[in-house]
Amino acid sequence: MEVQLIKIEKRNDVSRSIYFLTPVLAIFLTLFGGGIIFFILGFNPIEALKFFFITPISDLYGLSELLIKATPLCLIAIGLSFCFKSNNWNIGAEGQLIFGGVVGGGVALLFYNHDGFYVLPIIILSGAIGGMLFAMIPAILKTYFNTNEILVSLMLVYVAKLLLDYLVVGPWSNPEGFNFPETRQFSESARMPILFDGLRIHAGIFITLITVFLSWLILYKTYLGFQIKVSGFSLKTAKYAGFKGKTMIIIVFMISGACAGLAGVGEITGPIGQLHRNISPDYGFTAIIVAFLGRLNPVGIIFASLIVALTYLGAETAQIFLQVPKYTGQVFQGMILFFLLGSDYLLFFKIKFLGLKKNEL
Amino acid sequence: MSFDLNFIGILIGAIMASSVPLILAASGELITERSGVLNLGVEGMMIIGAISGFALMVVTDNLFFAVIGSMFSGLIISLIFGLLTQSLLTNHVATGLALTIFGIGMSAMIGKNFVGIPGKEFPLLFLSLKESIPFVGPIFFGHSIILYFAFGLPFLTNYFLKKTKTGLIIRAVGDSPTSASNQGINVTLVRYSCILYGGAMCGLAGAYLSLIYTPQWIENMTGGRGWIALALVVFATWSPIKVLIGALIFGGITILQLHMQAVGLRIPVQLLSALPYIMTIIVLVVISRDSRKIKLNTPTSLGQIFYKEK
Numbered sequence A: 001m002e003v004q005l006i007k008i009e010k011r012n013d014v015s016r017s018i019y020f021l022t023p024v025l026a027i028f029l030t031l032f033g034g035g036i037i038f039f040i041l042g043f044n045p046i047e048a049l050k051f052f053f054i055t056p057i058s059d060l061y062g063l064s065e066l067l068i069k070a071t072p073l074c075l076i077a078i079g080l081s082f083c084f085k086s087n088n089w090n091i092g093a094e095g096q097l098i099f100g101g102v103v104g105g106g107v108a109l110l111f112y113n114h115d116g117f118y119v120l121p122i123i124i125l126s127g128a129i130g131g132m133l134f135a136m137i138p139a140i141l142k143t144y145f146n147t148n149e150i151l152v153s154l155m156l157v158y159v160a161k162l163l164l165d166y167l168v169v170g171p172w173s174n175p176e177g178f179n180f181p182e183t184r185q186f187s188e189s190a191r192m193p194i195l196f197d198g199l200r201i202h203a204g205i206f207i208t209l210i211t212v213f214l215s216w217l218i219l220y221k222t223y224l225g226f227q228i229k230v231s232g233f234s235l236k237t238a239k240y241a242g243f244k245g246k247t248m249i250i251i252v253f254m255i256s257g258a259c260a261g262l263a264g265v266g267e268i269t270g271p272i273g274q275l276h277r278n279i280s281p282d283y284g285f286t287a288i289i290v291a292f293l294g295r296l297n298p299v300g301i302i303f304a305s306l307i308v309a310l311t312y313l314g315a316e317t318a319q320i321f322l323q324v325p326k327y328t329g330q331v332f333q334g335m336i337l338f339f340l341l342g343s344d345y346l347l348f349f350k351i352k353f354l355g356l357k358k359n360e361l
Numbered sequence B: 001m002s003f004d005l006n007f008i009g010i011l012i013g014a015i016m017a018s019s020v021p022l023i024l025a026a027s028g029e030l031i032t033e034r035s036g037v038l039n040l041g042v043e044g045m046m047i048i049g050a051i052s053g054f055a056l057m058v059v060t061d062n063l064f065f066a067v068i069g070s071m072f073s074g075l076i077i078s079l080i081f082g083l084l085t086q087s088l089l090t091n092h093v094a095t096g097l098a099l100t101i102f103g104i105g106m107s108a109m110i111g112k113n114f115v116g117i118p119g120k121e122f123p124l125l126f127l128s129l130k131e132s133i134p135f136v137g138p139i140f141f142g143h144s145i146i147l148y149f150a151f152g153l154p155f156l157t158n159y160f161l162k163k164t165k166t167g168l169i170i171r172a173v174g175d176s177p178t179s180a181s182n183q184g185i186n187v188t189l190v191r192y193s194c195i196l197y198g199g200a201m202c203g204l205a206g207a208y209l210s211l212i213y214t215p216q217w218i219e220n221m222t223g224g225r226g227w228i229a230l231a232l233v234v235f236a237t238w239s240p241i242k243v244l245i246g247a248l249i250f251g252g253i254t255i256l257q258l259h260m261q262a263v264g265l266r267i268p269v270q271l272l273s274a275l276p277y278i279m280t281i282i283v284l285v286v287i288s289r290d291s292r293k294i295k296l297n298t299p300t301s302l303g304q305i306f307y308k309e310k
Helices: A016-040 A045-053 A060-085 A093-110 A119-145 A149-169 A204-221 A223-233 A235-240 A245-272 A283-293 A298-321 A328-343 B005-034 B042-060 B063-087 B092-114 B127-132 B136-140 B145-163 B165-175 B177-182 B187-213 B225-235 B240-263 B269-289 B291-297
Strands: A006-010 A349-353
Touching: A016 A045, A016 A298, A016 A328, A045 A298, A060 A093, A060 A204, A060 A223, A060 A245, A060 A283, A060 A298, A093 A119, A093 A149, A093 A245, A093 A283, A119 A149, A119 A245, A119 B269, A149 B225, A149 B269, A204 A223, A204 A245, A204 A298, A223 A235, A223 A245, A245 A283, A283 A298, A283 A328, A283 B092, A298 A328, A328 B063, A328 B092, B005 B042, B005 B136, B005 B145, B005 B165, B005 B187, B005 B225, B005 B240, B042 B063, B042 B092, B042 B187, B042 B225, B063 B092, B063 B187, B127 B136, B145 B165, B145 B187, B145 B240, B165 B177, B165 B187, B177 B187, B187 B225, B225 B240, B225 B269, B240 B269
Parallel strands: none
Antiparallel strands: A006 A349
């Protein structure tokens, strides 16, 4: 006789506390999984996890580095939350970041040896516009040609990367640079001001914080935010309510692209100070994890960006102390997303442990 | 540089070799997508296949085990994707992305001790014929067995999808999971199988790189080929034969680039490299603007979660 011990039921309402607790659960599962992997590789798991997650932020410099990495991640993820909330799958933020960096960097080179307070704002603005325009390509193709935005935005990442490569090797390469694939160092007027002496943390963090606040305002206090929410919930309802779907799709892509572009320009005018081949360690892709981990919620995304930024730093520290490859950070990033997505099952389904009744035995 | 016939033959042979990983991965992904599942983890599965193939070759000193093992590990890693998307009903796009990120990291961790070890010579077939017949020789002979398999695979896949009952079931599941399910087909099981098959093929594609194409282990050695394979499936509008043609075009551009760099032609190589991606977007626009055309080609339920109330 077959006795059913576990019954799975669909939940009618999603519990809000579980909604924000599952990311925490996912982080703990990731630490556990990471410990197991380190153990298999022959490391003391507690020691290795300590090198990964505590050593990097145990001094002021480390904390500043954490914020430097979290700044672009948070910014991009905030932008992506507009797209994901409304069921638009922009996964090409990496390309929008690079294109924003290219446009911003081009303007910075144009203003080479210019002084003036206006230089940096113009560069930042042009970077945002660059990212925005690049994100409009998949948006317009989706709205007017019914083209799949996942694939188009992804293909454009490679186009952007190759464009950057062409520029830094060819026309924009440093004339005194011995043919290294990089541009000149930008002038002082084109650099983000450093906030504290001796640390690398720069003014870009304020751009991120302002963007987070504005996003919260747009998402929760405006008609556009309401439209985005309804469209994410049900496209049919959105149509029935008479929302102009096409305009909204283009707007969310524009917001998302502008944020990614800002992140790109923040990198090149901040810690990097020039254009070269690798202006982003895949921030645009990792930010997708941040957006999910933060539950597409502005405050959640701030916390998530700090945690994911730590995986970047941890990988660097572990590379030095444990001689593991720097790609180890990606193992953790992948695991976080696996566990997060998997534990979402608890959101939508109830698992009931029925137990054995006496008469069934 | 002389443009004799034999040189062109060698060039074509090189293009064929460089298109093999694309054909294998794209043919696998095509079956997965035909069942309605969009697995963006191709790059991750390929790189896992590449390291496990190479590691097994070093450890067992047996190429057969290495090749089979790479397919098996591709299958195992795709099982994670299957469990999440099919049993835990997670979003395909996010899960696939996680798989790629995870795979790249994991392969680097496993591969740490295999960096710098030289590869083993993989046996090439009909080497004497390659040398003795000009032009035709270098095209058709002197390749590894995996290349011959890869070039047959699209035709097999085409036959399988169009002429066999299992192929029909896969297409039915991809186009309308609900009606397939009502017909008594176990949609989840079909999709699981297609995911695992795709994983095995991506693993093999990775092993081709680390065992034959550039016989060594380098971190991140797939270098975006998985994403190209994904683009290729769309470029081919989900038709196996067009995957073959597309892979040759993509492979041709790769080889052409190398030669143009050598000859010093003035077209930027980056523009050439970007062409396949731009072409894919154009093809996508052309097939998508006509809703009938897209219905004819795209698996209708691609990337959608299927849940059957029990």
